[in-house]
Amino acid sequence: MPANKKLLVLPGDGIGPEVMRQVRRVIDWMDRKRGVSFDITEGLVGGAAIDAHGVPLTDETLAAAMASDAVLLGAVGGPKWDKVAFDKRPEAGLLTLRKELALFANLRPATVFDALVDASTLKPEIVKGLDIMFVRELTGGIYFGEPRGIEDMGNGERRGVNTQTYTTTEIRRVAAVAFELARKRGNKVHSLEKGNVMESGLLWRQEVTRLHQEEYSDVELHHMLADNAAMQLVRNPRQFDVIVTDNLFGDILSDEAAMMTGSLGMLPSASLGAADANGNRKAMYEPIHGTAPDIAGKDLANPCAMLLSFAMALRYSFDRAEEAGMIEASIQRVLSGGMRTADIMAPGMARCSTTVMGDSILRELDKLSA
Ligand code: IPM
Ligand code: MG
Numbered sequence: 407m408p409a410n411k412k413l414l415v416l417p418g419d420g421i422g423p424e425v426m427r428q429v430r431r432v433i434d435w436m437d438r439k440r441g442v443s444f445d446i447t448e449g450l451v452g453g454a455a456i457d458a459h460g461v462p463l464t465d466e467t468l469a470a471a472m473a474s475d476a477v478l479l480g481a482v483g484g485p486k487w488d489k490v491a492f493d494k495r496p497e498a499g500l501l502t503l504r505k506e507l508a509l510f511a512n513l514r515p516a517t518v519f520d521a522l523v524d525a526s527t528l529k530p531e532i533v534k535g536l537d538i539m540f541v542r543e544l545t546g547g548i549y550f551g552e553p554r555g556i557e558d559m560g561n562g563e564r565r566g567v568n569t570q571t572y573t574t575t576e577i578r579r580v581a582a583v584a585f586e587l588a589r590k591r592g593n594k595v596h597s598l599e600k601g602n603v604m605e606s607g608l609l610w611r612q613e614v615t616r617l618h619q620e621e622y623s624d625v626e627l628h629h630m631l632a633d634n635a636a637m638q639l640v641r642n643p644r645q646f647d648v649i650v651t652d653n654l655f656g657d658i659l660s661d662e663a664a665m666m667t668g669s670l671g672m673l674p675s676a677s678l679g680a681a682d683a684n685g686n687r688k689a690m691y692e693p694i695h696g697t698a699p700d701i702a703g704k705d706l707a708n709p710c711a712m713l714l715s716f717a718m719a720l721r722y723s724f725d726r727a728e729e730a731g732m733i734e735a736s737i738q739r740v741l742s743g744g745m746r747t748a749d750i751m752a753p754g755m756a757r758c759s760t761t762v763m764g765d766s767i768l769r770e771l772d773k774l775s776a
Contacts, residue, residue, distance in 0.1 A: 411724055413444040414474040416451040416467070419496060420697025421707035421760075422480020428709035428764035429478065429716045432733065435768055439775050440729055442720075447474070451503070452482025452496035452697075462499030471503055471690075476723040478716060479503070479692040484699040504544050507688045509677035510576065511583040512656065513718070514540040514694060516663035516673065521741035525668025525750050528640065538663055539591060539648045541584040542656025544677055546576045547606075549653045572606045572652065577613040579680065584650035585622040592647030594626040598635045598655055610652065632659065639663055660694070670695040671708030671749040674715035676722050689723045691715040701748075705759040708747040710737050713767065736770035 413433075417426040436442040449455075449467040456462055462482070471477050482496040490496075503509075518526065518536040526533045551569030559565055581597065588595045597614045599607035611629050618627045630638065632655040638645065639662055651659065664673050673695070679688035693711030701707055713733055721730040745766050746755040758766070 411444045412474045413446050414470050414477045415446055415448045416479045418451050418480040418482045419453040419484050420481055420699050420702040424760050425707050425709040425712035426480045429712050431764055435771055442729060451499045453484055453487045456487055462496050463502050468506055476719045477690040479690055481697040484697050508679045509690055510545045511580050511678045512542040512544040513676040514660045516667050518667045519741055522668045522750055524752060526666055528666055533666055536643055538646045539587055540660045540663055541650040542660055543580045543652045546572055547653035570606045572610060574613050577610050578617050581614045581617050581650055584648050585625050588625045588648040594647035596628045596630050596646055596649045598630050598632045598651035600632050664694050669750045672710050674711050674718050676718045691719040705761055706748050707760050708749050709760050709763055732771060732774050736767045739770045740766045
């Protein structure tokens, strides 16, 4: 574990600050009860940074992120900033962080908690025990490809352009992350692209195949067209273990996978860069959910995804798998006890606020460490 555990906390917009507050309570708990302490800096990102500084990410905050062992981010965006220039919108702050920190591998677990199996829109027998690890490429593809823009064609027509590009290196490094993860799980990788239509997809398939032959032939590898995968995800999601795909397909399909679990409010993510000589990676952890402006500030939001994101930080950045497991187990227990925030409320359960969910999780943590 790094001697100096530098954590940059960026609550962001909407429900970001209130779910992050529950993480701060758990961080304090870790300090008091487990002797795990962090050197914490807090900053602004997204709309909050626009309001204070006119930009979604200041150079100072970016520098703080570069100097941290991990960044914890709440969520960014909201209707309040709809009229802001496109390159200054809240989401641009998030994209700059991903790109500048070179966080090319985005891990999005889609797991169904037993207590929440009925919250899924799919039948319980389809999703029970579901445990997929999505690995989305995060710093390449059509999100960043050049040329891009909206051009005036001079005849009253305009043309919007984005470019999908992938290089050998970009494909191999993210595929390697997927293969490594698979070895610690079900040992199976599905690689998704549209190689039947797109050259970048064809290259993706070829490079994943080559890397597999060279270094990971012990892992079961399947290639699947991304549209077929969208269908297979709702037909028989348990056929998947690790899925690796590009930035755009990963954005779309990870939302689909997430929704199968019943609540976006339960799902964390980790974005990782390349390992340095000491094996440390730049990393950012954030829940999958957005800012939920409609319920922001009302103490209604589900803090579990944010707490589980912190658990991922403990596991992947700070070598504290035991404490990560304690957070996950505490959440399981609170759910099994019938406590539910509004987003996962079900008949016969006890509806609770963000704060009370936090209280309950802290109580379970106390019991686990007693
Ligand atoms: C996500 C989000 C972002 C993305 C937005 C907010 C830019 O949808 O993290 O999945 O498209 O990557
Ligand atoms: Mg998305």
